[in-house]
Amino acid sequence: MKLYDATSAPNPRRVRIFIAEKGIDVVLEQVNMFAGEHKTPEFLGKNPSGKIPVLELDNGTCIAESVAICRYLEAVHPEPNLMGATAEELGLIEAAGRQLEFELLGPIGAAWRNGPVVAGLLPDLEQIPAAKLQGEAAARVFYRRLNDLLSRDEFLAADRFTIVDITALCVIDFATNLVELRPDDDLSSLWRWHAAVTARPSASA
Amino acid sequence: MKLYDATSAPNPRRVRIFIAEKGIDVVLEQVNMFAGEHKTPEFLGKNPSGKIPVLELDNGTCIAESVAICRYLEAVHPEPNLMGATAEELGLIEAAGRQLEFELLGPIGAAWRNGPVVAGLLPDLEQIPAAKLQGEAAARVFYRRLNDLLSRDEFLAADRFTIVDITALCVIDFATNLVELRPDDDLSSLWRWHAAVTARPSASA
Numbered sequence: 418m419k420l421y422d423a424t425s426a427p428n429p430r431r432v433r434i435f436i437a438e439k440g441i442d443v444v445l446e447q448v449n450m451f452a453g454e455h456k457t458p459e460f461l462g463k464n465p466s467g468k469i470p471v472l473e474l475d476n477g478t479c480i481a482e483s484v485a486i487c488r489y490l491e492a493v494h495p496e497p498n499l500m501g502a503t504a505e506e507l508g509l510i511e512a513a514g515r516q517l518e519f520e521l522l523g524p525i526g527a528a529w530r531n532g533p534v535v536a537g538l539l540p541d542l543e544q545i546p547a548a549k550l551q552g553e554a555a556a557r558v559f560y561r562r563l564n565d566l567l568s569r570d571e572f573l574a575a576d577r578f579t580i581v582d583i584t585a586l587c588v589i590d591f592a593t594n595l596v597e598l599r600p601d602d603d604l605s606s607l608w609r610w611h612a613a614v615t616a617r618p619s620a621s622a
Numbered sequence: 623m624k625l626y627d628a629t630s631a632p633n634p635r636r637v638r639i640f641i642a643e644k645g646i647d648v649v650l651e652q653v654n655m656f657a658g659e660h661k662t663p664e665f666l667g668k669n670p671s672g673k674i675p676v677l678e679l680d681n682g683t684c685i686a687e688s689v690a691i692c693r694y695l696e697a698v699h700p701e702p703n704l705m706g707a708t709a710e711e712l713g714l715i716e717a718a719g720r721q722l723e724f725e726l727l728g729p730i731g732a733a734w735r736n737g738p739v740v741a742g743l744l745p746d747l748e749q750i751p752a753a754k755l756q757g758e759a760a761a762r763v764f765y766r767r768l769n770d771l772l773s774r775d776e777f778l779a780a781d782r783f784t785i786v787d788i789t790a791l792c793v794i795d796f797a798t799n800l801v802e803l804r805p806d807d808d809l810s811s812l813w814r815w816h817a818a819v820t821a822r823p824s825a826s827a
Contacts, residue, residue, distance in 0.1 A: 489713030508694030
């Protein structure tokens with residue numbers, strides 16, 4: 418198996434951490450997004466959305482989308498379970514992950530897309546300053562919701578480390594390092610959790 | 623099991639069709655969104671995101687998010703399979719579904735949120751006209767991608783009817799009926815597929 422990867426991007430990191438937690442052997446191949454390698458005809462043949470990561474199986478099948486890649490890997494390498502061991506866990510973990518994506522990753526993505534880094538990289542892209550502000554505000558609201566949850570629970574779903582913690586770690590680190598959207602210092606439960614998941618060996622994958 | 627539902631909204635319809643295809647008995651309870659019933663403290667206890675649908679299990683556990691609800695139902699009622707019968711299918715169906723959500727449902731949602739119907743319903747909401755235009759343009763691009771795919775394949779994933787077809791049907795009907803974003807008439811493969819999935823008994827669920 419080969420993972421089309423880009424070290425600096427948040428979504429491939431989600432899959433790298435997932436792979437590290439599972440202990441799976443996967444070849445990493447870097448895609449230079451700054452050179453547009455994810456938009457070439459060859460790469461669009463692997464993923465018509467022109468995004469990374471993509472997992473290429475040994476039979477040539479290509480699976481796009483971080484969570485879909487993880488779903489495949491969970492099926493072929495079930496242990497340790499990261500996406501749900503029972504029907505109820507499967508539902509609750511996916512629900513938590515999706516709310517994190519739609520209500521935190523989405524707004525942070527909007528702040529990024531309409532912010533100064535992307536303006537420098539893609540000067541012809543139409544940016545919407547109001548969408549940046551809406552994204553920032555929504556992200557701040559969701560950080561507080563995560564903090565409230567983590568003041569009661571050790572992890573974000575199912576009382577154990579799951580794919581939801583991986584997603585949240587990658588999203589928050591991206592927001593902190595590249596979008597100037599670091600969670601406030603007073604969100605102490607969020608930072609307690611952040612230190613714990615960052616201390617796992619997989620976090621540096 | 624009880625599904626918190628709203629007949630006119632696209633996401634609960636996704637779950638109703640899924641349930642109809644499976645032949646599962648689920649009690650439907652209407653949530654009056656126009657009266658704000660999805661934002662009451664009681665409902666936020668079931669889903670802190672304040673969104674429908676929500677599936678309430680007989681033990682009181684509440685599962686939010688359409689696809690997460692379907693994932694639970696698929697686990698407890700595996701037949702007919704709608705989300706993938708092998709590891710590879712699980713990955714490919716989820717990838718197709720996610721690209722549809724991020725690259726079509728998301729833009730259509732932006733057009734809706736920043737459009738005239740929502741302006742009438744929520745006059746205090748800050749709208750961004752440029753985001754409406756971006757959403758409309760992105761949706762039109764994705765419609766053509768779907769049409770190209772459906773000129774080669776009968777269904778959207780795995781060579782058979784799956785959850786991806788359900789999502790696409792609900793999204794396109796919502797866009798047509800409530801967002802003035804009907805796919806163009808010349809997308810003949812898309813409309814061939816649309817007629818076929820609309821003819822299934824589940825489509826009227």
